[in-house]
Amino acid sequence: MTTETPSKPIPEPDDASAPFWEGSLEGKLRLMRCTACGIARLPAREHCDACLSTEYEWFDASGGGSIRTFGVMHQKYHPGFYDELPYTVAIVELDEGPRLPTNIVGLAGKKAEVGMRVIVDWERHDDVALPKFRPA
């Protein structure tokens, strides 16, 4: 008899984010930049949430950023995470401006800190890779 380890929720590409996930498989952090106001964003929608323009371009971010804030999760929410509790959940602000929810990995016993410099560290799955971050 085998027991199946419940899997974590893995995002499924949609129209707006497809290039982001294609980039993820190549180790590129591919974002949108509004060509009207210049503000970079995560690819969540067609329009810029700063100025509402629908003109944009894709670009590859550097992968560097800093920990905006974080927490250490102890609560059991999703069975896919039970084995990893407690884990560090964070918001990383990329050097290009956008902020994304992520996990800090590779801390090797160190505690995360607000302002800590981090670099993207891809976690590979079947059709997407997830941008995690480790101390730079």
Added chain:
Amino acid sequence: MANSLRGAGAITGLGMTPMGRIYGKTTNELAADAVRAAIADAGLTKQDVDGLLINAGITGFTGGGIGLGLQNYLGMENLRLLNHMNAAGSTAAQMVQYATLAIDAGMANHVVCVFADAPLAQGTSAGAAYGGAARSSGRPKGIAGLHAAAGYFGANTPYALAAQRHMALYGTTQDQLGTIAVGQRAWATKNPLAQMRDPITLEDYHNSRWIIEPLHLLDCCLVSNGAVAVIVSAAEKAKEMPRPPVYVLGMGQGHPGDVNRSGSEWETETGAKLAGETAYRMAGLGPADVTACELYDCYTYTVLVTLEDYGFCQKGEGGPFVEDGKLGPGGALPTNTGGGELSAYYMWGMTPLSEAIIQVRGDGGDRQVPDNSVVLCTGNGGNLSYHAALILSPERN
């Protein structure tokens, strides 16, 4: 020149059902119980009520919540004002605001504002009531799925992350957050309506389990079944009604939104600032005039950051401000005097509003504040995304 809305409206009725782990009633039934009690409290009949504003709680999202159908459930005919509103935890204060505006404009006479929720099922945990979506199977869609993929779940996560940033920027301590929890529990011991009535110490606070660091279990609000209804009437009519009027001297809103780009300081600078500026201006009052606070307290941190944004202390000084226990019984700024959402009951924005009404009427019993002349009542929702303020007083002038 004084704002013409200052003191134009008054809260004239309050109805509350039993709250907490109470079972066996639908949200419609709970709402009807609260509305019936509020109408009786105001000395009115159902026919006198010509406005109905409705706010479902979490069951408005998870199923079984009250909605527009409540009008028919209550058999209310020919209403002149009706809506089903949702701005999360700021809704209760907003319902009073819109009711006051409508009454002042001559659109309605007596508006009942009702909240009902029943997320707790017998034998399930409080966490299950709010964390259910996190357990859904299947793949989350698109870039928004990064939240679930990172284990960024519930309201606990954004509030913990906000508190962490405040601690990092300003040196706010776990003891300071704990002092808020201890003070509110001390108030709850004096409140017969409170779910949690055993006193706690700072040590108990530190010993309570982590939910998500830096939030302990005792930093987090309760989950409750129940309903609360209030009635808003014109100030002129309120004078002739049976209960002491609770005049609305100031109203304001502030909604910073939830943006994930550089520049937002959503963690430490909330909509309370904008809401407070508007409400203070309308009332012609400031933080130094406030004698008691009933602040939305989904988390201890929410209280701390709200006090800063209303100008009771400078930005970043909320920790030192609260650490002498001034929010608790006998303190200089009595706050969340029924125990709040942390220790009494979680009826979203109706928690601070109901306690504010009780205090302004002088019905606080063992917990009555020494000076109830200016009570600040707030609502907050989302990830510190939505905020509404009321300044309430037993005096119109």
